[in-house]
Amino acid sequence: MRRSLVFGLVTLLSVTGCGVGAQQAGTQASGGKVELTFLVFETPNLDAAFWDAAIARASAKVPGVTIKKLVTPNVDRTGYAKQLDASGDLPDILQSVNPAGFAQAGKFAAFTDQELSGFIAPKAGAIDGKVYQLPYNTQVIPVVYYNKDAFEKAGITETPKTYQELLDVCAKLKAKDVTPFVLGGGGADTWADMYPLTGTVATDVYSRTPDWLSQRAAGKVKFTDPDFTKAVQKVADLAAKGYIDPAGLSRSYADTEQAFRDGKGAMYPMGSWFATSADNDKPGFEVGAFPWPSDDGSPVTPTFTGGGTSVSATAENVELAKKWALAFDEDKANNDAFVKADGSIPAIKGYTPPADMGPVYKATVDIYQQGMKDNSIVNAFSQETGDGSLPPGLADKAALAVQDLITGKKTAAQFGAYLDDQWAKATQ
Template sequence: MRRTLIFGLAAVLAAAGCGVGETPQAEGGASASAGGKVELSFLVFETPNLNAAFWDAAIARASAKVPEVTIKKLVTPNIDRTAYAKQLDAAGNLPDILQSVNPAGFAQAGKLAPFTDEELKNFIAPKAGAIGGKVYQLPYNTQVIPVVYYNKDMFAKAGITATPTTYQELLDISKKLKDGGTTPFIVGGGGADTWADMYPLTGTVATDVYKTTPDWLLQRAQGKVKFTDPDFVAAAKKIEDLAKNEYIDPAGLSRSYADTEQAFRDGKGAMYPMGSWFATSADANKPSFEVGAFPWPTDDGSPVTPTFTGGGTLVSATAKNVELAKKWALAFDEDKENNDAFVKADGSIPAIKGYTPPADMGPVYNATVEIYQKGMQEGSIFDAFSQEAGDGALPPGLADKAALGVQDLITGKKNAQQFAEFLDDEYAKATQ
């Protein structure tokens, strides 16, 4: 979910190369590929975890299952990948297949091909992210957002013998840590990584708003609720109070995502609320202490597990061959080795029926998966605020605005009521 600065269209196209996404066309709309195969363009993004070699290997595995297709890999420059896809579309160069791009706007404009119920039969949550009842993005991956990762040594030194099951217990633990000279929460979000400050609020919105009103954002779109309603303000007030009590250090907001992660590994604070993708990083870059994990607690101790399921491939409605593109997308997202690779590199929890992670996964990843599996068993799965997809999602761009507002909430520039008013104002602008 990393968000970065968006440049102008000219700069973007220059970064990708002139005519990106364009391929010679053969008669009947097929690409003039060698051996009569259809060449399809595939837009991916690269990170330190998901590097060029990772994508090349994953593409090769899917292509081996769909030999009628050859893939032309396109790589998103260092900008928001959804914004980049929109700019490519505006230039008439929407790729045939896209990875982890938000379908909002594209689907409503008829730019994407929906997947059928038959094509979605192997997915655990086949209707996740549906727009108007249709699914345009394969719901292949689940993330728990947030998980509270914690430093077991710091907990033990402070005399904390159990993880909290209620919000008051979380506050009690935070006070004990602070009184002992330890910063309770590591929260960052500097530079282009403002999104990384969202996760304490994502937790409180799940426990205080979505727990009683799971379709709250859909109701917001219908004008039935507002951010200034008491339940949402109460969720924001918890974050305001965490900062006022110095359980969150506002100075940490200047850290990038990578620096925030490193600050936790360096023992700069005891708890790190972050998406479940942190788990494999914690296992791979072992700090000097043991890392534990627990879900963000509710007031009454009842379970709430905020998650996002989706993030898979999408197919352009004008792909050179839509059916082959969908066949290839399914092969890519359902391939066992591909999913194993995503698990090991990026902490994915594949939402594929019958899938089991590799047996050699580390303890932090396994503890994270246990939180998700327990949520499934308890029926405590709810949306993760600012991460939603489909009809019940924030308008495009509003998650970024919310992250900026959270910075003001933590630094004291806005109180909870003012933050909620800010979100209502931005929501109105985004939906005009």
């Protein structure tokens, strides 16, 4: 983890979310410098010292700026940013906040083509052709991380290439009294239950109709359509067969990760950020990785590219704020640190990760690179940004509904009808 770096001309102030309204954002600091507020989030991988060091590195490259760090008090970064905006305290720079809604309302500043020239996918997450969040990072969502020891003890010699082979793997594990999938979603971490569904939507829906959500917005498809219902039914079936333990849904994200480390289940469908956690804090077994398989074995690689900084259109100095945001996201040392701490796959032209990265990270990157070669990249359901994305708040409602699906409180048809109803409410 990073240690805080202090530069003579940089002021780093760490505050909690409750103090946001205490001072006007973007005020002129002493000595003629502009003070800009920067909203970040903290996780076990990305702690306070991590952000302080990253902020210091970027600030050293942009004279005339001091940064006041604000910390989201919960995992709903976008929801918290909306609260701040409603109270007149929208931060000047925001990390990993969904720009949907903010952009259309003129709250965020668009980046120019020149400013985006260093990114591999410069139009990722575009809204009406404009980009409001730097597309600096790619994540594969999900990767199926697995316990190689548990596989070997169950007589499983190869990772599954088709969905039926995945079911066969589950049956062999369950026969050895091993829960096939570790899943969580307790408390504020409801999002952690989404990844089996994200996988099945990728293989059964997005692989055939990459712009499915855009078509949903146009009223051409619905969540109750057969292809989407089939994807949902697969998750319901996994639970019904005992391949997912419903009791695990009470676990927080951290507890879910620990459950996998403790051998409470053999497979852990999670975003690619788990890779460096597995390498840095090795469990008592070797961890492998494979992509969520499709019915016929054809490659499908659900990903998210984006997650970078956004800039408020009302920042005191928008151009300086954009310059700082670019410095933060394009800094080589910052990206190396994100890779080492959070398994990032930086989408920066010419970037190469540190050579000493561990085997789980390398296996994860191999999945992504193979997806690029196969031209099998699709969006990761519930993680989309830009024009083809869920309405604000609907991803959270979908995650709660997945819990009902797994516990048998909703059928696949009811799940789809619920999402259609929530879509109508969110867009009326």
